[in-house]
Amino acid sequence: MGNLFSAKNKEVFSTPISMNNPVTIQVLGICSALAVTSKLEPAIVMGLSVTIITAFANVVISLLRKTVPNRIRIIVQLVVVAALVTIVSELLKAFAYDVSVQLSVYVGLIITNCILMGRLEAFAMANGPWESCLDGIGNGLGYAKVLVITAFFRELLGSGTLFNVNILNYDTIKSLGYVNNGLMLMPPMALIIVACLIWYQRAKHKELQEK
Amino acid sequence: MNALRNYLDKIKPNFEEGGKYQALRSVFDGFETFLFVPNATSKTGTHIHDAIDSKRIMSLVVIALIPALLFGMYNVGYQHFTHTGAEGGFVEMFVYGFLAVLPKIIVSYVVGLGIEFVVAQWKKEEIQEGFLVSGMLIPMIVPIECPLWMLAVATAFSVIFAKEVFGGTGMNIFNPALITRAFLFFAYPVKMSGDAVWVAKDSIFGLGNTVDGLTAATPLGQAATNVPVDASLTDMVIGLIPGSIGETSVIAIAIGAIILLWTGVASWKTMLSVFVGGAVMAGIFNASGMDSAMAQMPWYEHLCVGGFCFGAVFMATDPVTSSRTENGKFVYGLLIGAMAIIIRVMNPGYPEGMMLAILLMNIFAPLIDYVVVQNNISRRAKRALSNQ
Numbered sequence: 055m056g057n058l059f060s061a062k063n064k065e066v067f068s069t070p071i072s073m074n075n076p077v078t079i080q081v082l083g084i085c086s087a088l089a090v091t092s093k094l095e096p097a098i099v100m101g102l103s104v105t106i107i108t109a110f111a112n113v114v115i116s117l118l119r120k121t122v123p124n125r126i127r128i129i130v131q132l133v134v135v136a137a138l139v140t141i142v143s144e145l146l147k148a149f150a151y152d153v154s155v156q157l158s159v160y161v162g163l164i165i166t167n168c169i170l171m172g173r174l175e176a177f178a179m180a181n182g183p184w185e186s187c188l189d190g191i192g193n194g195l196g197y198a199k200v201l202v203i204t205a206f207f208r209e210l211l212g213s214g215t216l217f218n219v220n221i222l223n224y225d226t227i228k229s230l231g232y233v234n235n236g237l238m239l240m241p242p243m244a245l246i247i248v249a250c251l252i253w254y255q256r257a258k259h260k261e262l263q264e265k
Numbered sequence: 266m267n268a269l270r271n272y273l274d275k276i277k278p279n280f281e282e283g284g285k286y287q288a289l290r291s292v293f294d295g296f297e298t299f300l301f302v303p304n305a306t307s308k309t310g311t312h313i314h315d316a317i318d319s320k321r322i323m324s325l326v327v328i329a330l331i332p333a334l335l336f337g338m339y340n341v342g343y344q345h346f347t348h349t350g351a352e353g354g355f356v357e358m359f360v361y362g363f364l365a366v367l368p369k370i371i372v373s374y375v376v377g378l379g380i381e382f383v384v385a386q387w388k389k390e391e392i393q394e395g396f397l398v399s400g401m402l403i404p405m406i407v408p409i410e411c412p413l414w415m416l417a418v419a420t421a422f423s424v425i426f427a428k429e430v431f432g433g434t435g436m437n438i439f440n441p442a443l444i445t446r447a448f449l450f451f452a453y454p455v456k457m458s459g460d461a462v463w464v465a466k467d468s469i470f471g472l473g474n475t476v477d478g479l480t481a482a483t484p485l486g487q488a489a490t491n492v493p494v495d496a497s498l499t500d501m502v503i504g505l506i507p508g509s510i511g512e513t514s515v516i517a518i519a520i521g522a523i524i525l526l527w528t529g530v531a532s533w534k535t536m537l538s539v540f541v542g543g544a545v546m547a548g549i550f551n552a553s554g555m556d557s558a559m560a561q562m563p564w565y566e567h568l569c570v571g572g573f574c575f576g577a578v579f580m581a582t583d584p585v586t587s588s589r590t591e592n593g594k595f596v597y598g599l600l601i602g603a604m605a606i607i608i609r610v611m612n613p614g615y616p617e618g619m620m621l622a623i624l625l626m627n628i629f630a631p632l633i634d635y636v637v638v639q640n641n642i643s644r645r646a647k648r649a650l651s652n653q
Contacts, residue, residue, distance in 0.1 A: 235452040237452035238452070
């Protein structure tokens, strides 16, 4: 395993957050990014759930990787992810019931999140548990980062609040004629915000642009 | 004319590479080619040039829009004066409407052209002329009480996301003016529908009265809520009904349609088939015996109220977003007309279906063209084989 925080491990952890972001670069996990980002709170909970599940699933699969026959590896991965998703879903229902109601089916649907299966197949099947854990946390945080940025704009401009705290819904602002933008609460606008994030990142980093 | 040409030639070096105002190069170029047809021609390849270029085509459309715009201004004043009970003759009404509409036109052009100028400068391209028409269409398809800042936000959104990201004028999938309206409609429904936005409420420079809580529903709004429509057919044809600024008068739009058809800018096939599609679909609903005011509205009223005429004449015929094949234009138009009436009747949430119908068919226009072209190819292939 070598040094726990070697340069390579740091890179494994940090590239998914920025330069190889699962949402803005690999364009994975878009479905839930559109569905749960109309408010900040569910977006953060969703991001953390995915981070935890990706990290644990990566570790478990990485430990099993030498014993699992290649033919049934997808089934084994699904079983592991399904078990973790069920645990997280039950925990949310027990300790954060309101948020779990807002997230509704999307917690259960983490099992179909492309980021998870992608990391298991592409990374955990070929790397040790510690690297896999870092990779899982990195990818989960990369996903969470996009969710939080999107949810920030959608909640602020769509509902005029942040974490359900009133920011723009005051009479002085209303009397100037300001109205919250209803389109921000609809999924199409989330898609456009994610597109803007991709646009920004690619404009900033020339190496990401195709010729 | 010669004096203007000489003046432009005199100041031109300032705007060229290395000149004093080279940052404004694209702006100067835009104005110069707007005022005079450029005499530069393509250097490579074989081209067939039409007698008029796209800036002249755009100008023709703007000219065709003027009757509807002027009538819209008068109608804004007329609606305000009748609903608020203010005293005033024709001149007062028109001046009131002119003053109420002018800020919207200015905002639309300043925001839209501003973005186009910035993008052209940034990409070192010529300014594209498409916004000349969009900028005039946008104020004409919004209610008079739509706040200016909303108009500015929606115009910016549509120019950036419906046009520039696709590559600018001529590359857009959707009609930018309709995207502006769709953005307003979904983002700020309170200011775009209902019965409180269609009549101006404030007095301007002492003209008219300021009245709070004034409501006046459009005929379509009344039909959608099953209230009897109080406008007569004559009013609908002349256009003295509440509605978006430029869309009410059938007569004014018809003058515009004649200009567009006579100059050959718009296709009669698209225009005619939109009306046919709408009339047939409305007739089907009339005959179906559905029990709602919208379904039982006679087909000729369906064609006269709301944005049907305006959409058919100025929006559906947009050469960029409509079907380009001749047979495809019939299919495209028929489906727009039919879809507009279906949305009106079947979806009480959206009393006006024209905007959504045209946007929907914008998506399908390339598919229609593809099918028409493929049909033609296979028909000719078959004929070639059978002649052997």
